[in-house]
Amino acid sequence: MPRPHPIWRYASPAHFLPLTGRLLPALWALAALGIGAGLALGLFIAPSDAQQGEAYRILYLHVPAAWIAMVCYAAMAFWALWGLAWKTRLAFVLMRALAPTGALFAVLTLLTGSLWGRPTWGAWWVWDARLTSALLLALLYVGFIALTSAIDTPDDPRRGDQAGALLALVGALNLPVLYFSVSWWNTLHQGASITPRGSAIAPQMLAGLLLATLGFWAYAAAAVLTRARRLLQARVESEARWPRALGGLA
Amino acid sequence: MPAPWAAAAALARREWSNTWRQPAEWLTPLGFVVGVAAMFPLGLGPEPARLRELAPGLLWIAALLGSLLSLPRLFAPDLADGSLEQWWLAPLPRPLAVALKLAVHWALGSLPLVLVAPLLALAFGLDNLTPLALSLLLGTPALALLGGLGAALVLHARAGAGLLALLLLPLQVPVLVFGTAAANGGANAQAALLLLGAWLAVLLALAPWATSAALSLMLD
Numbered sequence: 512m513p514r515p516h517p518i519w520r521y522a523s524p525a526h527f528l529p530l531t532g533r534l535l536p537a538l539w540a541l542a543a544l545g546i547g548a549g550l551a552l553g554l555f556i557a558p559s560d561a562q563q564g565e566a567y568r569i570l571y572l573h574v575p576a577a578w579i580a581m582v583c584y585a586a587m588a589f590w591a592l593w594g595l596a597w598k599t600r601l602a603f604v605l606m607r608a609l610a611p612t613g614a615l616f617a618v619l620t621l622l623t624g625s626l627w628g629r630p631t632w633g634a635w636w637v638w639d640a641r642l643t644s645a646l647l648l649a650l651l652y653v654g655f656i657a658l659t660s661a662i663d664t665p666d667d668p669r670r671g672d673q674a675g676a677l678l679a680l681v682g683a684l685n686l687p688v689l690y691f692s693v694s695w696w697n698t699l700h701q702g703a704s705i706t707p708r709g710s711a712i713a714p715q716m717l718a719g720l721l722l723a724t725l726g727f728w729a730y731a732a733a734a735v736l737t738r739a740r741r742l743l744q745a746r747v748e749s750e751a752r753w754p755r756a757l758g759g760l761a
Numbered sequence: 762m763p764a765p766w767a768a769a770a771a772l773a774r775r776e777w778s779n780t781w782r783q784p785a786e787w788l789t790p791l792g793f794v795v796g797v798a799a800m801f802p803l804g805l806g807p808e809p810a811r812l813r814e815l816a817p818g819l820l821w822i823a824a825l826l827g828s829l830l831s832l833p834r835l836f837a838p839d840l841a842d843g844s845l846e847q848w849w850l851a852p853l854p855r856p857l858a859v860a861l862k863l864a865v866h867w868a869l870g871s872l873p874l875v876l877v878a879p880l881l882a883l884a885f886g887l888d889n890l891t892p893l894a895l896s897l898l899l900g901t902p903a904l905a906l907l908g909g910l911g912a913a914l915v916l917h918a919r920a921g922a923g924l925l926a927l928l929l930l931p932l933q934v935p936v937l938v939f940g941t942a943a944a945n946g947g948a949n950a951q952a953a954l955l956l957l958g959a960w961l962a963v964l965l966a967l968a969p970w971a972t973s974a975a976l977s978l979m980l981d
């Protein structure tokens with residue numbers, strides 16, 4: 512039988528915990544550096560925008576938050592599928608650990624977008640396709656968190672795991688249709704300024720944005736991994752209580 | 762008759778007579794929609810032109826909310842009295858059992874609404890009732906399919922109907938968007954009706970499988 516690639520051993524908590532223990536300090540440092548440098552460059556050094564003046568500078572928070580909120584949902588659905596298919600215990604832990612961070616960034620996207628919309632569009636909120644789908648994404652996160660926490664019992668997270676995984680998958684399958692339907696319904700938001708072919712914004716703006724994005728990504732990864740470690744430890748402890756409780760009975 | 766067909770027929774008969782004998786259960790959503798529809802003019806003012814313009818969207822939202830009402834009792838009694846386990850042992854595919862149950866649920870819970878909604882639309886002064894009726898005819902089965910999935914997922918949740926609404930409303934957005942666009946009868950109505958039908962076909966193909974997986978989870 513061929514030996515599996517060494518990367519697969521990190522699916523086991525015994526390897527995952529030490530690995531993340533070594534990674535986390537680097538991630539937190541990267542987060543602090545990236546966010547600090549990106550925001551410094553973006554808020555103080557980059558030129559102001561020709562049309563929007565200084566108001567555009569919230570972009571350095573808004574754009575990374577929106578990216579992270581979307582990618583976290585995709586990652587949640589990925590781990591949901593992984594967990595349902597291969598029943599590895601780490602998959603569901605990662606799925607659950609991603610949800611609060613994704614929800615945080617989804618809400619942050621809405622708040623910063625609203626603050627940005629007031630000076631530039633003249634309204635806190637408009638019922639435009641992108642805003643509405645961001646709101647619905649935040650609702651999907653809240654629904655996921657509410658469902659899993661309403662099903663969980665202190666000693667058995669499995670049913671909550673699997674129901675949550677099913678919901679995350681259905682939500683992920685629904686998202687493209689949802690996005691299509693909502694953009695079919697209405698659209699007003701400015702088009703994307705950064706595409707793989709090139710960018711339409713000044714180089715310092717781009718550098719600041721990329722640094723801030725890197726920093727927020729590192730923050731998101733660190734927060735998710737920290738939460739996953741806590742969840743995993745809680746599960747291991749709750750399982751360890753069973754033999755002790757049974758030993759007490761005998 | 763081969764065993765699966767016999768089981769399917771027995772299941773459909775049982776569901777039909779169980780639901781039919783409890784008019785309170787399947788008539789409540791209808792009463793809810795009529796009541797909510799009566800609230801709209803009271804809240805928005807009796808101006809006929811505005812009501813005529815808003816009517817398709819308002820009736821659609823009322824139908825969407827009404828479809829949530831009967832969901833908490835869709836699978837819960839079957840789980841409590843063990844009949845869910847009996848279907849799982851019956852010689853018929855589980856998604857088919859779920860689809861049958863949802864079909865009966867739709868025929869008694871939503872079809873009367875599809876028939877009554879045009880009358881309500883008359884009261885709102887709408888002239889052409891066909892788009893609204895057609896959009897509800899295609900949209901309510903889609904709502905029922907998504908609703909069945911939600912009802913299965915919350916079976917063991919310690920939470921009220923609010924959680925079900927929180928889970929389902931974002932998932933039902935495409936149905937609402939296509940449905941209201943079709944009901945409004947503008948230039949896009951034809952396309953919206955086709956999109957609604959396409960989405961219903963996708964849900965018909967996938968939702969019974971997802972729902973039966975969720976119910977299996979709730980049974981272990």
